[in-house]
Amino acid sequence: MKNRKPFSSREKFANSMKNALLPLLLVACMVSCAVWVYIEAGDGYAWQWARSWRYLGVWTAGGFRAGPLLQGLGITVLLAFCSMFLALFFAFSLVFMCLGQSPVLAFAGRALISLIRNTPLLIQLFLFYFVIAGVLRLNPFMTAVFCLALFEGVYLAEILRGGILALPHAQWEAAFSLGMSLPKTLRYVILPQVFRNVLPSLAGQLISLIKDTSLVSAIAAADLTLQARNVISETYLSFEIWIIVAVLYFLLTLFVSVPALIFAQKR
Amino acid sequence: MKYLVKILAVMLVLPFFLANAARAESTIDAVMERGVLRVGFSTFVPWAMQDKNGEYIGFEIDVAKKLAEDLGVELQLVPTSWDGIIPALLANKFDVIIGGMGVTTKRNLTVNFTVPYDYNAMDITANKEKAGGLKSLADFNNKAVVVAVRNGSAGATFAKKFLPEATVRFFNEEAPAIQEVLSGRAFAFVSSRPLPTLEIAKNPDKLFRPFEIAEYKEPIGFAVRKGDFDTLNVFDNWILTMHGSGWLKERAEYWFMGTEWQELIPGD
Amino acid sequence: MNNADKLFLLIFGVLFLFVLHAVFASVQDFSFKRLFSYLIRADENGNWHAGVLLQGVGMTLRLSLWSLALAFLTGSFVGIVSAHKSGVSALPGRLYVLVLRNMPPLVLLFLVFFFASSVLTEFWGNAENSLAKSEYKGLFYVLAAPEGQLDRMAACVLTLGLYEGAYIAEIVRAGIESVPCGQWEAARASGLTAWQIRRHIIIPQAMRQSLAPLAGQSISTMKDSAIASIISLQELTFQSMELMNVTGRTVEIWILTALLYYCLCVFLEKLSKKWECSIKWKPLQ
Numbered sequence: 001m002k003n004r005k006p007f008s009s010r011e012k013f014a015n016s017m018k019n020a021l022l023p024l025l026l027v028a029c030m031v032s033c034a035v036w037v038y039i040e041a042g043d044g045y046a047w048q049w050a051r052s053w054r055y056l057g058v059w060t061a062g063g064f065r066a067g068p069l070l071q072g073l074g075i076t077v078l079l080a081f082c083s084m085f086l087a088l089f090f091a092f093s094l095v096f097m098c099l100g101q102s103p104v105l106a107f108a109g110r111a112l113i114s115l116i117r118n119t120p121l122l123i124q125l126f127l128f129y130f131v132i133a134g135v136l137r138l139n140p141f142m143t144a145v146f147c148l149a150l151f152e153g154v155y156l157a158e159i160l161r162g163g164i165l166a167l168p169h170a171q172w173e174a175a176f177s178l179g180m181s182l183p184k185t186l187r188y189v190i191l192p193q194v195f196r197n198v199l200p201s202l203a204g205q206l207i208s209l210i211k212d213t214s215l216v217s218a219i220a221a222a223d224l225t226l227q228a229r230n231v232i233s234e235t236y237l238s239f240e241i242w243i244i245v246a247v248l249y250f251l252l253t254l255f256v257s258v259p260a261l262i263f264a265q266k267r
Numbered sequence: 268m269k270y271l272v273k274i275l276a277v278m279l280v281l282p283f284f285l286a287n288a289a290r291a292e293s294t295i296d297a298v299m300e301r302g303v304l305r306v307g308f309s310t311f312v313p314w315a316m317q318d319k320n321g322e323y324i325g326f327e328i329d330v331a332k333k334l335a336e337d338l339g340v341e342l343q344l345v346p347t348s349w350d351g352i353i354p355a356l357l358a359n360k361f362d363v364i365i366g367g368m369g370v371t372t373k374r375n376l377t378v379n380f381t382v383p384y385d386y387n388a389m390d391i392t393a394n395k396e397k398a399g400g401l402k403s404l405a406d407f408n409n410k411a412v413v414v415a416v417r418n419g420s421a422g423a424t425f426a427k428k429f430l431p432e433a434t435v436r437f438f439n440e441e442a443p444a445i446q447e448v449l450s451g452r453a454f455a456f457v458s459s460r461p462l463p464t465l466e467i468a469k470n471p472d473k474l475f476r477p478f479e480i481a482e483y484k485e486p487i488g489f490a491v492r493k494g495d496f497d498t499l500n501v502f503d504n505w506i507l508t509m510h511g512s513g514w515l516k517e518r519a520e521y522w523f524m525g526t527e528w529q530e531l532i533p534g535d
Numbered sequence: 536m537n538n539a540d541k542l543f544l545l546i547f548g549v550l551f552l553f554v555l556h557a558v559f560a561s562v563q564d565f566s567f568k569r570l571f572s573y574l575i576r577a578d579e580n581g582n583w584h585a586g587v588l589l590q591g592v593g594m595t596l597r598l599s600l601w602s603l604a605l606a607f608l609t610g611s612f613v614g615i616v617s618a619h620k621s622g623v624s625a626l627p628g629r630l631y632v633l634v635l636r637n638m639p640p641l642v643l644l645f646l647v648f649f650f651a652s653s654v655l656t657e658f659w660g661n662a663e664n665s666l667a668k669s670e671y672k673g674l675f676y677v678l679a680a681p682e683g684q685l686d687r688m689a690a691c692v693l694t695l696g697l698y699e700g701a702y703i704a705e706i707v708r709a710g711i712e713s714v715p716c717g718q719w720e721a722a723r724a725s726g727l728t729a730w731q732i733r734r735h736i737i738i739p740q741a742m743r744q745s746l747a748p749l750a751g752q753s754i755s756t757m758k759d760s761a762i763a764s765i766i767s768l769q770e771l772t773f774q775s776m777e778l779m780n781v782t783g784r785t786v787e788i789w790i791l792t793a794l795l796y797y798c799l800c801v802f803l804e805k806l807s808k809k810w811e812c813s814i815k816w817k818p819l820q
Contacts, residue, residue, distance in 0.1 A: 020623040025275045027627050037650060046493065048377065104543045118800035120758045122772065123793045126443065131557050131786060134450045140436070211639040219443070220436035225641070226418075229350060230437060233419030234427075236377035238354040239649070246642040253637035316781045319576075321587060348767045354649040355766075360686075442779045446786075450561065469783065532781050 052240040055231050069241075072227030073248055079141070079223060080210045083148040087209070090153030095160050109157075116154045122215050124151060129219040144216040144223075152209045159205065163198040164190065203260030207253045214249070224248060294362050294491060295498040303341045305361035306331040309349045311420075312441070312462060313522045314367045318531040326522040330384065331365045333514070334505060349419055350439070353378065356490060363502065364490040367459075369421045371485075379493050381502045383486035384509070385519055387421040392463035393455035393477045394448050403478055407455060408432045415444040415453035421485045422458035429483075430457075449473055459485070461523045562786050570791055573778060591774035592795055597679065598691055598770055599757045605696025606756065610703025615733060617704070618711040628704065635701035640762050643698060648690040648766050659686040684768060691763040699756045706752065710745035711737055743815055750807035754800050771795060 057067040066074070097109035116124065125147050133143040167190060175185040195202075217226035228245045232238050298304050308315045308327050315325035323344055335342035345361045356364055356378065369387055370380045393401070401407055407414065408430050416422040418437040426435045436453060438444040445466055447453040455477070456463065467474045489506075491498050509515045522528060559565070576586045585593070617628025635643070663685050666675060679688065714737050722732040764773035775792040779785050 022275075023624045023626045027630055029275055030627070030630065051376070102540050102543060104540045104547070108543070108547050114801070115797070118754065118797045118804070119793045120761050120772070120796055122761060123789050123796070126789050127786070127793065130443070130446055130450065131561055132554065134452060134561070135553075135557050207637065214639045214641055218439055220415075220438050220447075225639075226437060229418050229439070230423075232350075232353070233423065234371075234373055236353045236374045238351075239357070242354075242642060242645050246638055246646065249639050249642065250634075250637050254633075257633065257637060310777055310780055312781060317587070317777060321590075346767050348765055348773075351645070351649070351766050354645065358649040440776060440780055442783055442785050445783065466783075 047240065048237055049240055051235065052237055052244060055241065056244065068227040068231055069224065069244065069248070072222060072224035073252070075141070075221070076210070076213050076223045077252070079144055079148070079213050079216065079221070080206070082145045083152060083209055083213075084206055086145060086149035087153040087156055087205075090149055091156035091160055094153065094157035095164065098157070098161065099164070113154050113157060116151055121147075121151050121212055122218055125215060125219050140216070140219050140221040143219060144213075144221045148209060148212060148216070151212070152205055155208070156202070156205055159198050159201045160194065163194040163201075166197065167193055200260055200264045203256055206256050210253050210256070211249065293497040294495050295501050298338070298340060298362055301340075303343050304331075304335045304338060304363070305343045305345055306335075307345045307347045307352055307355055307361040307364045308366035309347055309352055311367050312465070312532075313528060315346075316532060324528065324531060326385075326518060327365050327367060329518050329522075330515075333509070334365070334502075337505060338501075353490075356492060359492075362491070363498075366490075367421075367487050368490050369424060369485040370488050371424065377493070378490045379495065379499055380488040380490055381499060382506055383488050384506045384515055385487050387459035387485040387487055389421065389425050389457065389480040389483050389485075390460045390463040391455050391457045391477060391480060392448065392467050392474045394451050394453070395473055395475050397451050398454040398477060399475075401454070401477055404429060404480075407477075410434060412455070413453045415447040415456050417441045417444055417458065420458055421487075422456075424485065425480075425483060426457050558786065558790070562784075565787065570787060573788070573791065587774050587778055588771065588791065588795065591769060591771035592799070594768065594770040595757070595760050595799070598688065598695070598760045598763055598768070599753075601679070601688075601692045602695035602699060602760065603753055603756050605692060606699035606703050606752075609696060609700035611707050613700065613704040614707025615711065615738070618708045628708075632701045632704055635698055636705075640694065640698050640759055641765060644691065644694045644762055644765060647694045648687070659689065687763075687766050687768045690766065691760070691768055695756060695759060695763075699752060699759070702752050702755075703749065706745050706748045707741070709748075710741035713744050714740045746807075746811045746814060750804065750811065753807065754803055757800055757803060758796065 055067045055069050057070050058065050094109050094113060097105040098113075100106065125144070128147045129140065129143045133146075138146070171189055171193070172185065175189045180188070213223055214225040216223055217229060220226065224245060228241050232241050235241075308323075308331070310316055311325075311327075313325050315323055315327045318324050323346065328344070331344065332342055343361075345355075347355050347360070352364055352366065355361065367385075367387070368374075368380070370383065374380075398407075398412075401412070406412075409432050412430075412433045413436060414426050414430055414433050415436045415438060416426045418439055420441075423435075423437060426433070436444075436447065438447070441458065441462065444453070444456050444458075448456045449470060456466070463476065467476060489502050491502065506515075572586060573588045574586045575589065576584050613628050613631055617625060620628065666685075679685070718736055718740070719732065722736050727735070760770060761772040763770050764776060767773060771792060775788050779788045782788070
């Protein structure tokens with residue numbers, strides 16, 4: 001698209017430096033804005049970082065003992081993990097319900113998807129915990145796993161449905177003409193392709209799931225946000241603790257999104 | 268393009284020259300100059316709550332109104348969620364928190380508290396079916412017992428201190444915590460008076476009071492930003508005056524002992 | 536209907552009845568009149584006022600619409616500018632998206648409201664004062680933010696706008712990158728400049744691709760506006776929590792709130808489907 005003249009390697013280097021200058025400057029501006037906001041807003045506020053580190057963990061004679069924040073982080077990771085697996089199960093069930101032959105199942109699937117997509121997760125958590133989980137005797141953690149899985153499963157179902165419908169029909173026809181049954185077709189032909197295509201979207205949903213776990217503090221599941229609120233109500237170190245929590249969530253989601261980015265670029 | 272680069276380079280270094288000097292005016296001076304006292308609070312029944320018309324009423328609201336009246340300024344109420352009330356104070360969203368804040372030493376390291384204008388007495392209500400046989404604090408202090416409290420309330424502090432073995436569930440609001448006890452999933456709900464009494468009156472068939480919590484009292488005071496002695500002095504002396512005149516005692520009795528105010532709130 | 540269908544119908548019927556039973560078992564003293572009074576209320580003179588929950592709905596609508604406007608602006612700009620870039624040039628766009636998408640919106644709102652807005656406190660104070668004196672006060676209170684809530688509304692709109700803008704940037708970028716390269720080359724050959732190409736050729740085609748995800752993102756924005764309750768902006772979630780705390784009627788108020796959100800979101804969904812259809816079937820000029 002650009003006019004390509006033969007450049008010497010020194011000119012090429014100078015060109016790439018010039019091209020890199022504007023973006024790098026923009027990035028540096030964004031960083032300096034953030035630093036400025038920190039300095040300006042923290043003006044007149046006595047930062048008490050020294051009191052805050054112990055809530056992450058302490059080094060004792062026996063080794064490293066995790067503080068409430070790290071314990072909460074562990075629960076959050078466990079919650080996200082369990083929910084993701086259950087969500088995949090729900091997603092597949094919903095997709096087969098919607099794309100299947102039975103009109104009753106298709107209607108039920110679409111109604112469930114519509115209901116869950118259009119109501120906030122917080123209200124769903126409350127209603128599920130106080131109305132249904134009471135009868136089934138589920139504790140807050142299991143309720144949280146189930147509710148999150150249902151919520152994310154609906155979004156995953158939409159993604160999977162889009163992925164399956166985007167495959168050329170020839171794939172199905174070729175598989176059937178080879179004599180493969182439906183389960184075999186799905187397992188060996190359709191699903192591997194669908195997964196490869198939708199993996200970036202799946203990673204995006206996992207990130208959303210990790211962020212949505214912060215809501216389960218409303219039903220008293222002991223995740224990172226609840227522990228943070230607890231520590232803050234004891235010590236009133238709001239700014240310091242919230243910044244630490246923000247960094248922890250950021251690192252957690254970075255853990256998922258960076259491999260997904262690399263995978264997407266390799267394709 | 269070249270101009271763009273130059274402008275961006277200037278934007279990069281400019282912020283560091285623009286940082287302001289620290290604000291040195293005391294809060295009370297700013298209030299008198301502005302003519303408005305901004306009070307932050309959070310909803311706690313019956314400290315502060317909305318009546319049928321959406322206006323705020325309650326013990327804290329009465330205290331705030333009297334304070335503004337005595338100072339000779341207008342009152343601006345800033346309802347804030349409990350989570351964000353301390354950051355809001357530190358970010359100068361309002362001048363003082365009059366919201367049933369329990370004074371503890373750890374909290375005192377971040378904000379300044381006035382002398383107490385009231386004391387939080389604790390009370391407990393339990394589910395009849397689940398906790399029928401439990402009669403004392405020691406009975407509740409074991410792992411099988413689930414206690415529901417509101418995060419950040421006096422009840423939470425009490426539960427952490429006196430019920431360390433019990434399984435404590437922290438909710439962000441009182442209503443879910445009470446619902447937890449009503450449905451039988453938690454054994455008991457601990458909070459400051461008079462909320463447990465009100466709940467027992469609403470649901471006498473499901474709830475009861477297993478025992479009285481007698482000696483424990485948490486002082487509550489106004490919260491102001493640190494380093495501001497003039498403001499603290501004015502508020503301290505105002506509170507002592509109100510104690511002396513008996514006004515605070517009369518208001519506390521109206522809101523915490525009586526039930527006439529219940530007609531003003533929606534819901535029945 | 537064959538036998539399998541009848542069985543499924545039976546199972547779903549039983550499940551539905553079970554849920555209904557669980558709901559009514561946990562509600563005492565149910566009253567439609569009282570629930571209706573939370574929506575619309577008559578005071579002593581017989582005048583009708585919007586109830587607490589309807590006021591919350593109004594605030595949620597204001598918040599969602601203003602944040603969507605900001606989000607579309609930011610997101611489209613970042614998406615268009617960062618499409619087809621790689622290496623170092625892609626860095627600003629990718630950084631914006633990466634940082635904002637990987638933070639919980641709750642924490643972002645905290646940081647913006649308590650941190651960044653203390654930088655702007657005096658500005659909002661002056662704006663409110665000068666507004667209180669002008670004649671357009673009433674209109675502003677209805678359209679933008681009621682009295683005393685301007686700084687909170689502004690912080691929420693900024694946060695939600697930036698946060699959803701990151702998602703919209705990705706959607707727009709994917710839409711633009713899905714337009715075939717041949718379009719760019721042909722346009723270049725016709726002598727159009729880069730911005731002209733984007734405006735007349737690329738963006739109309741990219742919009743068809745991105746309309747469905749954008750509609751989904753608008754619905755997410757409306758639901759994400761619930762985080763504004765953390766800084767006590769009196770939107771629907773905040774009002775329902777307050778009401779629930781005062782009256783103690785948890786289950787009824789949650790169900791009512793869920794219904795209100797459902798109506799709002801389904802309305803938005805139907806609207807965007809209609810718009811999508813009209814755009815998809817309009818011939819490209």
